Amino acid sequence: MRNKKRWNRRTRVLFYTVFMVALLSAAYLAGLLIPEDAVASDFMNAKLPPSFEHPFGTDSLGRDLFLRTLKGLSVSITVGISASFISAVIAVLVGVAAAVGSKRLDGVICWIIDLFMGIPHTVLVLLISFALGRGLKGLLVGIAVTHWTSLARVVRGEVLQLRSCQFVAVSRRLGKSSGWILRNHLLPHLLPQFFVGLILMFPHAILHEASISFLGYGLSPEQPAIGIILSESMKYLSAGLWWPAVFPGLTLVLMVLLIDKLGDNLKRILDPYSAQE
DSSP states (O other): OHHHHHHHHHHHHHHHHHHHHHHHHHHHHHHHHSOGGGGSOOGGGTTOOOOSSSTTOBOTTOOBHHHHHHHHHHHHHHHHHHHHHHHHHHHHHHHHHHHHSOHHHHHHHHHHHHHHHHSOHHHHHHHHHHHTTSHHHHHHHHHHTTSOHHHHHHHHHHHHHHHTSHHHHHHHHTTOOHHHHIIIIIHHHHHHHHHHHHHHHHHHHHHHHHHHHHHTSSSOTTSOOHHHHHHHHTTTGGGTOOHHHHHHHHHHHHHHHHHHHHHHHHHHHHSTTGGGO
16 A cells, blocks of 8 residues: 555656646747747737737737747746756755865855855845846846755755765775766765756746846846736736736746646655655
């Protein structure tokens, strides 16, 4: 019975993972394939409420909000995946360096991690994005270099624990080099933390992209990002145009919650401690 329950849970997580990947891929490809003419201004259809022809309604310039939301999701997914992957790679490199390096190097790295974690992410991303000239490049770099700290601490602790394991000590007595131990013992054990950390950073990166763009320091206003759509909707919310803010906002929140839930489920399966619960 216990094996059956474990198999059922793993099967559900696998199905959920495939479903999420398919959903994100469909949203991403749909946003890329939508032509620019489909989201062009049409003042004859401005400020239309949700209908069968326009499921999310239209904005003040007559642009279809459903199509703009799909294009905005493709931008958010691009920024989220790129920034999360870069952050995860930085976290693994920094965490391994802190664990296998000297005590002085470990102290410096821990001090840098505490420094980054002591500054609010939004403020730090704003400063980096503004220093790099805003736009997609500044936003991507700002998110990528500010989200690695938590995963770096996890990787550092995992490597310190692995270094004290018996199989690592046996490899050292057999004359194996530190590089061989790193490639064959440490890095394979860090892959679950890498993938789980990557997925858990994904929704944070998307939310920061939307918030920075909402404040006007991220992507340019010409790009149909979710944050820009929400920022534009604030001008007309008091006039009763609720749909430009509600539907894109709900779509963003739903995607973030689904990805976050996916990360939690993968963590339960990949973590050897929680997998026995």
